[in-house]
Amino acid sequence: MNLPNKITVSRIILIFVMIIAMFVLAFIPNFHVESIGNSHINPVYLVFTIVFIIAAFTDMLDGKIARKCNLVTDLGKFLDPIADKLLNDAMMIFLLVPQAYAWEQRRDPLMLTILLICVVLMIARDLIVDALRLVAVKKNIVIAANIFGKAKTVLQMIAIPMLLLNDWPFNYFDSKWPQALQISNWFFYIATIMSIVSGVIYVYQNRNVFKEFSK
Secondary structure, three states: OOOOHHHHHHHHHHHHHHHHHHHHHOOOOOOOOOOOOOEEOOOOHHHHHHHHHHHHHHHHHHHHHHOOOEEEEEEEEHHHHHHHHHHHHHHHHHHHHHHHHHHHHOOHHHHHHHHHHHHHHHHHHHHHHHHHHHHHHOOOOOOOHHHHHHHHHHHHHHHHHHHHHOOOOOHHHHHOHHHHHHHHHHHHHHHHHHHHHHHHHHHHOHHHHHHHHHH
């Protein structure tokens, strides 16, 4: 196994460890830690944010090394998108946990509903694109990543830390805004829109994959 693939495997292991830690902490009864100063940042979420950023950085690193050193392999092509989706999709699902708790406490389902719709749309898009790639592989057709898909991933990797950090640093001036209109949530909405757009473009550009089914 070459270096880029080792980095990818390490990222997958790191993601699983983080997922286990996140959901264990999320379901510990009465678990509570004080926010950092007046920033309203949960120290535990700060740790998760740092780990998330490290994992996202390794995503860029392994691809750069693989291309620069001519170490691109089929295993790497298989593992890298899996690692990306594990990282982003798991974090998006986890973001629903504090929102569900807030809904239970305040009986205000708006933010939970909006976030749930965004997460479902983005995960559904990933499943559709993966299914398209699977069908294409069977026909020896390669579906390359496009700029819209890359933009979607970048927007997700920006929005997720912002949400984990409770809208910091924007919460210093938008904390009194409706939660659905806070800046970190707008990044998440834009990521959702870009996810849908990129998915539609993938399907349209590769519609020839389904030609035999349209006869």
